[in-house]
Amino acid sequence: xxxxxxxxxxxxxxxxxxxxxxxxxxxxxxxxxxxxxxxxxxxxxxxxxxxxxxxxxxxxxxxxxxxxxxxxxxxxxxxxxxxxxxxxxxxxxxxxxxxxxxxxxxxxxxxxxxxxxxxxxxxxxxxxxxxxxxxxxxxxxxxxxxxxxxxxxxxxxxxxxxxxxxxxxxxxxxxxxxxxxxxxxxxxxxxxxxxxxxxxxxxxxxxxxxxxxxxxxxxxxxxxxxxxxxxxxxxxxxxxxxxxxxxxxxxxxxxxxxxxxxxxxxxxxxxxxxxxxxxxxxxxxxxxxx
Amino acid sequence: xxxxxxxxxxxxxxxxxxxxxxxxxxxxxxxxxxxxxxxxxxxxxxxxxxxxxxxxxxxxxxxxxxxxxxxxxxxxxxxxxxxxxxxxxxxxxxxxxxxxxxxxxxxxxxxxxxxxxxxxxxxxxxxxxxxxxxxxxxxxxxxxxxxxxxxxxxxxxxxxxxxxxxxxxxxxxxxxxxxxxxxxxxxxxxxxxxxxxxxxxxxxxxxxxxxxxxxxxxxxxxxxxxxxxxxxxxxxxxxxxxxxxxxxxxxx
Amino acid sequence: xxxxxxxxxxxxxxxxxxxxxxxxxxxxxxxxxxxxxxxxxxxxxxxxxxxxxxxxxxxxxxxxxxxxxxxxxxxxxxxxxxxxxxxxxxxxxxxxxxxxxxxxxxxxxxxxxxxxxxxxxxxxxxxxxxxxxxxxxxxxxxxxxxxxxxxxxxxxxxxxxxxxxxxxxxxxxxxxxxxxxxxxxxxxxxxxxxxxxxxxxxxxxxxxxxxxxxxxxxxxxxxxxxxxxxxxxxxxxxxxxxxxxxxxxxxxxxxxxxxxxxxxxxxxxxxxxxxxxxxxxxxxxxxxxxxxxxxxxxxxxxxxxxxxxxxxxxxxxxxxxxxxxxxxxxxxx
Numbered sequence: 001x002x003x004x005x006x007x008x009x010x011x012x013x014x015x016x017x018x019x020x021x022x023x024x025x026x027x028x029x030x031x032x033x034x035x036x037x038x039x040x041x042x043x044x045x046x047x048x049x050x051x052x053x054x055x056x057x058x059x060x061x062x063x064x065x066x067x068x069x070x071x072x073x074x075x076x077x078x079x080x081x082x083x084x085x086x087x088x089x090x091x092x093x094x095x096x097x098x099x100x101x102x103x104x105x106x107x108x109x110x111x112x113x114x115x116x117x118x119x120x121x122x123x124x125x126x127x128x129x130x131x132x133x134x135x136x137x138x139x140x141x142x143x144x145x146x147x148x149x150x151x152x153x154x155x156x157x158x159x160x161x162x163x164x165x166x167x168x169x170x171x172x173x174x175x176x177x178x179x180x181x182x183x184x185x186x187x188x189x190x191x192x193x194x195x196x197x198x199x200x201x202x203x204x205x206x207x208x209x210x211x212x213x214x215x216x217x218x219x220x221x222x223x224x225x226x227x228x229x230x231x232x233x234x235x236x237x238x239x240x241x242x243x244x245x246x247x248x249x250x251x252x253x254x255x256x257x258x259x260x261x262x263x264x265x266x267x268x269x270x271x272x273x274x275x276x277x278x279x280x281x282x283x284x285x286x287x288x289x290x
Numbered sequence: 291x292x293x294x295x296x297x298x299x300x301x302x303x304x305x306x307x308x309x310x311x312x313x314x315x316x317x318x319x320x321x322x323x324x325x326x327x328x329x330x331x332x333x334x335x336x337x338x339x340x341x342x343x344x345x346x347x348x349x350x351x352x353x354x355x356x357x358x359x360x361x362x363x364x365x366x367x368x369x370x371x372x373x374x375x376x377x378x379x380x381x382x383x384x385x386x387x388x389x390x391x392x393x394x395x396x397x398x399x400x401x402x403x404x405x406x407x408x409x410x411x412x413x414x415x416x417x418x419x420x421x422x423x424x425x426x427x428x429x430x431x432x433x434x435x436x437x438x439x440x441x442x443x444x445x446x447x448x449x450x451x452x453x454x455x456x457x458x459x460x461x462x463x464x465x466x467x468x469x470x471x472x473x474x475x476x477x478x479x480x481x482x483x484x485x486x487x488x489x490x491x492x493x494x495x496x497x498x499x500x501x502x503x504x505x506x507x508x509x510x511x512x513x514x515x516x517x518x519x520x521x522x523x524x525x526x527x528x529x530x531x532x533x534x535x536x537x538x539x540x541x542x
Numbered sequence: 543x544x545x546x547x548x549x550x551x552x553x554x555x556x557x558x559x560x561x562x563x564x565x566x567x568x569x570x571x572x573x574x575x576x577x578x579x580x581x582x583x584x585x586x587x588x589x590x591x592x593x594x595x596x597x598x599x600x601x602x603x604x605x606x607x608x609x610x611x612x613x614x615x616x617x618x619x620x621x622x623x624x625x626x627x628x629x630x631x632x633x634x635x636x637x638x639x640x641x642x643x644x645x646x647x648x649x650x651x652x653x654x655x656x657x658x659x660x661x662x663x664x665x666x667x668x669x670x671x672x673x674x675x676x677x678x679x680x681x682x683x684x685x686x687x688x689x690x691x692x693x694x695x696x697x698x699x700x701x702x703x704x705x706x707x708x709x710x711x712x713x714x715x716x717x718x719x720x721x722x723x724x725x726x727x728x729x730x731x732x733x734x735x736x737x738x739x740x741x742x743x744x745x746x747x748x749x750x751x752x753x754x755x756x757x758x759x760x761x762x763x764x765x766x767x768x769x770x771x772x773x774x775x776x777x778x779x780x781x782x783x784x785x786x787x788x789x790x791x792x793x794x795x796x797x798x799x800x801x802x803x804x805x806x807x808x809x810x811x812x813x814x815x816x817x818x819x820x821x822x823x824x825x826x827x828x829x830x831x832x833x834x835x836x837x838x839x840x841x842x843x844x845x846x847x848x849x850x851x852x853x854x855x856x857x858x859x860x861x862x863x864x865x866x867x868x869x870x871x872x873x874x875x
Contacts, residue, residue: 033675035623035682084851090621091850093678094807097623098846101800105839216796220686223679231675261690268683272668276676344755370757382752384745394738395745399757413738456757 004132005253011138013245014145015204019218020225020237021148022196026074028232029165029189030182032082032092034074036100037197038219043103044070044198045210049117059120067198074194078187086186104215117210119202137206144203148196149238165189224264228271230278239280243267295358297322297491298343298460303352305338305515312338314515316352320460325492327506327523329499331535335515336495337379340464344376345369356460371401375458379465379495381445385438389426389448392437393417396455405457417455424451424481443474450481460491467498475501499527511535547869576865580728580818584721589714596713600785602825603720604778608802609809609817610727611774616811617735618767619674619747624681626798627665628775629782630688632658634698636780637789641704651719651780658776663769670764685794692791703790710784720781724818727774731814734770743767801825804842807849810856819858 023037034040044066051062077099085091126135156162167175168185176182200218208214225244229236247263271278296319305313313335320326328336341347343354345366354362361369383392396402397413421433424447432444440448446466453461463482467475475498482505486492496502503509503523511519511526513535519526526532550572588599608625615622636654639645645653669680692698699705710716734740742763745753750760783789801824802817809820824845828838849856 033679035678081847081851089674090616090619091854093621093623093675094803095847095850097682098804098843098850100843102840102843102847105836105843108836109834109840216686220683223683227676227679227683231679258694260694261687262694265684265687265691268680268687269665272680276668276671346751346755365759366754367757367759370755375757376755378751378755382749382755384748384752386748387741387745391741394741395753395758396756398738398742400759401757452752452756 001253003130005249007129007132007134008138008253009246009249011134011142012249013242014142015200016221016225016245017149017238017241018141018145018196018200018204020222020229020241021152021234022193022200023222024226024229024232024234024237025152025196026189026193027226028234029168030186031089032078032086032186032190033089033096033231034077034190034193035093035097035219036077036103037193037222038215038217039100039103040070040073040194041197041201041218042107042210042212042215043073044201045119045205045214046107046112046117048119048202049210052120063202066202067195070198071191071195074190074192075187077194078183078190082186082190083183086183100215100219104212108212112210113212115209118208119206119210121206141203141207144199148199149234152234161185161188221264224268226278228264228267228278230280233278233280236278236280240267240278296320297324297357299353299355300343301353301355303339303342303349303354305335305342305347305349311335311515313342313349313512316512316515316517318510318517318520320491320493322459322491323486323489325486325494325505325507327502327509328493328495328512329497329502329509330512334512334535336512337464338515339512340376340462340493340495343369344374344462367399370399370456370458371404373401373457373459374462375453375456375460376462377449377453377464377466379468381442381449383437383440383445383448385436387437388434389437389440389444390414390417390421390433392448393420393451393455396452399456401456420451420455421448423454424448425477426451442469443471443477446470446474447478447481450478454485458490460493461485462493462495464495465497466494467496467501479505544874545871546874548872549866550868550870580815581725584725585718588717588721593713596717598826598829600716600720602821603724604782604785605798605801605805605825606724606818606821607720607727607778608775608798609805609821610724610731610814611771611778612802612806613811613814613817614731614735614767614774615771616806617740617747618743618764619750620670620764620768620771621674621678622681622771622799623678623803624683624685624799625775625802626794626796627681627685627688628658628662628772629779629798630685630793631661632776632779633783633789633793634704634779635661635776637704637707637783638698640707640784641699641789647708647710647784651777651784654780654783655773655777658779659769659773662772662776663765666768666772667765670761670768682799685799689791689794692794699790701791703788703792705788705790707784707787707789709787716781716785723774723777723781728814728818731770735814800839800842800846801828804846808845808857810858810860813858813862816856816858819861820856823857 023034026032026034047066047069048062051057051065052059077096081095081099082092085095121135121137122140123136126133127139156166164175164180164185167178167180168182225237225240228244229240244264244267247267248260251259251263298320300316300318303313303316304311316339328339330336338347342349345361345364345368348363352362353360356372356374359372361372384395394413394417397416418428418433422428426432426444426447432440437445437448450466466478470478479501482492494502494506506523508521509523509526510517511532518531518535519529584603588596591599608629611628612622612625632654635658636650639650639653640647665684666677666680669677693701710719735743742753742758746760746764754760779793782793802821805820805824806817807820808824809818810816824842831838831841
């Protein structure tokens with residue numbers, strides 16, 4: 001029981017990290033909180049499903065198309081909507097929220113509801129660890145989550161775009177004087193964030209069905225992790241994912257699954273009272289703005 | 291007894307930003323009615339010192355005692371309530387509001403209410419009087435103009451009026467003269483002298499040394515967050531450490 | 543005799559928004575008519591409608607109240623993505639008092655207004671210190687999590703909700719209770735925001751450091767505004783509960799968050815009249831478009847985006863500007 005909880009807790013943490021990392025990336029770089037994140041997540045899931053089941057394309061093609069599609073949506077959102085309200089935090093929030101709502105409810109309108117909307121697992125079967133069966137999909141989720149984190153770490157430190165991302169994140173004006181186009185980087189950050197949502201969707205969705213409500217849940221989970229970990233801090237996101245992930249799995253196994261959502265609520269409430277800016281944020285509430 | 295006790299006493303104040311010491315182990319004392327000038331090259335920690343004293347930033351170590359009260363780490367509004375008011379280096383008016391409405395905010399503060407005996411009176415009238423005091427010509431209706439339409443010189447004076455509205459005992463002016471022409475500075479100096487005459491204690495952070503030395507009683511020099519000299523203006527500028535700090539940074 | 547055109551409001555407004563110089567009945571009318579429209583429009587017109595449209599007007603007023611509360615929060619720089627938090631909490635407080643102790647609506651509604659406002663303020667208090675984005679995030683997350691809390695712990699009737707609550711004695715009581723509340727909130731908040739108190743709130747949303755350096759406790763001020771907004775939202779929830787004779791999980795539904803937000807943005811923020819106008823456009827419209835089902839929310843989402851990005855002024859400000867530009871012929875000697 002304990003070993004199972006530990007393993008499943010790790011998988012759960014990986015899922016949370018996968019869900020939150022794209023949202024956090026976009027915010028960390030361009031300061032845009034993408035409230036359409038959940039919508040892009042289910043959009044990618046449905047896109048794969050549609051391409052596979054109505055056009056009959058091979059799975060791998062669908063996956064690539066879906067990731068690129070999500071990235072394109074991110075780019076479009078930036079150039080059509082966000083660029084017009086850039087810097088007005090209130091307007092950015094409302095515009096992305098409205099867009100996400102429109103995308104998600106559009107799927108509901110076209111009746112994308114039911115159990116037939118599922119994505120295939122990568123590899124069938126399961127592995128026996130100790131006395132616990134873990135299906136390969138969950139192992140792959142954990143591996144991909146770790147791989148992606150490592151990739152992002154190396155990417156932001158060793159590639160040109162990654163370095164530009166960091167420059168913009170630290171000081172937009174100075175970066176501008178070095179010839180870094182902040183709009184292009186902002187759009188790219190949106191695209192990357194959205195593509196990460198698609199990756200998360202493709203990896204995580206095979207565990208269940210694709211549902212419109214799932215989009216809201218993903219947004220809520222991503223926000224919860226970001227609030228607990230501290231917006232914009234990658235270490236914080238990982239720590240919060242592990243914290244909430246394990247806490248959820250433990251409560252689910254020992255108290256019952258319907259108590260799971262309570263964990264995030266309590267975590268948020270606790271963090272907000274003890275350290276409102278999140279466990280690992282470098283934000284100094286006042287000082288950084290003087 | 292009260293004469294010997296300084297109004298503001300700062301001991302061992304330190305603050306670092308990501309490993310860089312912005313203010314390191316600064317000691318200073320200020321007597322009532324004194325005008326202290328704080329100078330130093332760019333990035334020497336002058337504004338951080340102001341932020342620490344006024345509560346906008348929390349020190350890592352050290353102690354700030356104001357009129358016998360330890361105010362280290364207090365939030366800004368409580369410090370203002372005790373009577374320390376500051377201006378910002380970058381002016382921060384409410385741009386959409388008429389100039390005189392900008393003064394409603396400080397006039398609304400608990401400190402002003404207490405000093406006025408629990409009654410505010412007509413805030414608009416008080417605001418207009420204050421603006422006239424800092425040189426807003428009443429006949430020209432400058433006070434009714436939206437703050438975003440005012441030139442820099444008026445904005446600086448508005449900033450000064452906002453501080454005066456709080457009726458503080460200690461005023462901290464963070465580079466009030468920066469960005470102003472000689473004539474504009476010359477028109478503000480009398481206002482500061484008048485404040486001194488009223489018995490206010492003033493700390494001036496300044497780059498315009500010539501104007502500062504004319505009115506300052508005492509000057510303190512910061513470099514890389516450390517106090518390198520303190521005393522009368524002429525004596526301080528003669529000291530080797532100060533010459534090195536200024537010339538060194540200029541010839542780089 | 544020569545004539546030229548002149549704006550009607552010329553001379554009425556002297557230099558600033560709050561100084562009026564009235565010299566004739568015509569000028570008084572010019573100022574009074576737009577203020578009378580919502581009063582007459584609500585109180586006199588509603589009773590004349592068919593019962594079906596009366597019900598729609600009641601639910602519109604509930605949304606209008608939530609939208610006005612949203613606008614109040616915005617004036618202090620707080621964007622709420624979860625007005626349903628206020629609605630849900632107000633509805634559960636009133637529902638519980640009525641269900642378990644049998645209190646009459648006469649008491650449950652006022653108590654729910656105060657207690658609900660207080661609870662929401664306590665929940666959101668820690669976020670007030672942070673940047674606006676956190677407030678938006680937390681308000682979006684909280685109602686959904688509270689919904690799960692009710693679902694998981696089966697408190698307060700669980701998924702069934704609290705049913706069979708005391709209704710209002712008749713339709714007219716309901717109409718007048720909610721519409722008087724809307725008018726009170728509209729004119730009360732307009733007045734509040736025009737006072738020095740409101741000036742501070744706007745100052746905080748503009749430039750909180752400056753307000754702080756003026757010796758004002760920014761968090762305390764924000765908390766007061768939050769309480770006012772939350773209390774108005776809770777009132778709407780308590781009213782809705784007795785109207786539907788039911789308090790339950792739908793109180794935390796997204797409808798109560800997105801509709802007021804869309805209404806306020808479409809109508810025009812910052813005036814309280816805008817959100818009211820927006821609600822009275824969007825809610826009846828959605829009633830007419832009922833057949834479209836989920837597509838309605840798609841429309842709200844798109845409306846929200848279009849107005850935020852392209853027409854941030856909103857309908858009300860547009861009308862107001864046009865009204866101020868009305869001209870008349872005056873003779874020139």
